[in-house]
Amino acid sequence: MNILLGYITTFSYIVFVILMASFLQKKGLLSQEGERKTVHILMGFCVIPIYFFLFGNINFVIIPLLFVFINALLKHKGPLVGWNRDEENDTHGTVFYAISVFLMSVVTLIHENFLMPYLVGVFCMAFADGLAGFFRKKNKNHNI
Secondary structure (H helix, E strand, C coil): CHHHHHHHHHHHHHHHHHHHHHHHHHCCCCCHHHHHHHHHHHHHHHHHHHHHHHCCCCHHHHHHHHHHHHHHHHHHCCCCHHHCCCCCCCCCHHHHHHHHHHHHHHHHHHCHHHHHHHHHHHHHHHHHHHHHHHHHHHCCCCCC
């Protein structure tokens, strides 16, 4: 039952974040880049239900693996195509983000002692990478 609750909670959170960011962007409260960054940052928190409900078994790595494929498929097709930057500035970051979370979860599943570095790593990726673009735009006249 915990496994089913883990999947439901995690996917509900992900859908909520995507819909909320899309709503805020459509209302003019977020730019398209702001929507991307909001989702990027808030996706880091999906490791919380994954940890509480799925840690310690193979299901711990299934959700990150699913999102490697989902992000790769939605990269060029699907409802989230607006999140992609133009071809010149595109880095496939959404796919690499999911790949890195997946690889960290595999290592953590094999060596449970890596749980804390896993959680710190996911939050660092979510916040540091998400906020880096924001600060880069604010300081575009300065070489950082």
